[in-house]
Amino acid sequence: MAGSTGLKFGQHIIPASTTFLRTSLSFxxxxxxxxxxxxxxxxxxxxxxxxKQLKTEEVSDLFITAQRVSTVVVSCFKASSVSIVVQDGREAGQSVPHVHIHILPRILGDFLNNDDIYQELQRHDKDLLESQHRTIYEMEREAALLKPMFHSDS
Amino acid sequence: MAGSTGLKFGQHIIPASTTFLRTSLSFxxxxxxxxxxxxxxxxxxxxxxxxKQLKTEEVSDLFITAQRVSTVVVSCFKASSVSIVVQDGREAGQSVPHVHIHILPRILGDFLNNDDIYQELQRHDKDLLESQHRTIYEMEREAALLKPMFHSDS
Known part of the structure; x- marks a missing residue:
């Protein structure tokens, strides 16, 4: 993916090769x-x-994109449901200071108690141990799998 | 609120007096x-x-409304953050078969573990004991408090 430009996600620069959809206002x-x-x-x-800082057209584009993405990941990962979560502010568990929607495909029995997923989400956001991170190769492979699922502006 | 028409929320009919904002496509x-x-x-x-069944204009209106509502409830209830959650499908904890966004104002220390709120959300959706329900009077009072906070089409 040489030549592709990364995108800002809070303090991070996200390699373009780990993104799979970009619209005029969202990614x-x-x-x-x-x-x-x-x-x-x-x-x-x-x-x-x-x-609350998002412009109306940004909210609109962001959630239309989230709808598209959730439909695709539910299908790709053979899930039946999806948890769509925004932790808006530190007291809601937000760790990266950049609005982001978590899209979590769900299957029957994926957690012992259905909402244990949110405890995992909390740990996910706080635990920055690099040893638990996926490799860039794994991430690129998943992005490459998802990218062709979007017909237009990816 | 005599004369106001209720709205369908899954199998329920919601009294208009317990709603506080209505747009062309959302409430x-x-x-x-x-x-x-x-x-x-x-x-x-x-x-x-x-x-996934929502039309593009419905997604747009729904989340623009959610943005407006979350800004107002955060201010009204003296919160600092907000959890925005859609349980899309039974495996994600959805109990009422009608798309709905939970807007949960958050304050520091409201739950011992930040994400215990989701366990409460799960109990909330499953536990239908009427003894734990608020009275229609309490609900109407809250709706009447919130209604004037919206400038236009409520």
Whole structure:
């Protein structure tokens, strides 16, 4: 993916090879430490910390993109449901100060208690041990799998 | 609120007096058993079970409404953050088969572990004991508090 430009995700620069959809105002990326298979993120391109700071057209584009992405990951990862979560602010568990939507494909019995997934999500956001991160190769492979699933502006 | 028409929320008919915002495609209602103060719901007017079934203009209106509502409840309930959650499908914890966004104002230390809120959310959706429900009077009072906070089409 030489020549592709990375995108800002809070303080991080996300390699273009780990993103799989880009619209005029939003982008979608695979996760460095997914809580469930197919756990991906959708973000506004503009670096905005809180949902209330998003312009109307950004909210619209962001969630239309989230709808597209959730439909694709549910299908790709053979899930039946999806948890769509925004931790808007530190007290809601937000760790990266850039609005992002967690898209979490769900299958029956994936967690002993259905909502244990959120405890994993909390650990996911706090635990920055690099040893638990996926390799760039694994991430690129997943992005390359997802990218062709979008027909237009990816 | 005599004369106001109720709205469908899955199998339920929601009294208009417990709703506080209505747009062309969405509405917002107070909760019969809030998990935190100010826990409200935003729904599409059309009875659609899953996010993928929503038309583009419905997704757009729904989340623009959710942005407006979350900004107001965070302010009204003196919160600092907000959890925005869609349980899209049974395996994600959805109990009422009608798309709905949970808007949960958050304050520092509201739960011992930040994400225990989701366990409460799960209990909230499953536990239908009427003894734990708020009275219609409490719900109407909260809706009447929130309604004037929206400038236009409520």
């Amino acid at each position: 979608a990326l695979v996760n460095i430490k997914p809580v469930v298979p197919g756990h991906v993120l959708v973000c506004p391109i503009r670096l905005v910390e809180r949902v | 917002a209602l107070v909760n019969i058993k809030p998990v935190v103060p100010g826990h409200v719901l935003v729904c599409p007017i059309r009875l659609v079970e899953r996010v």
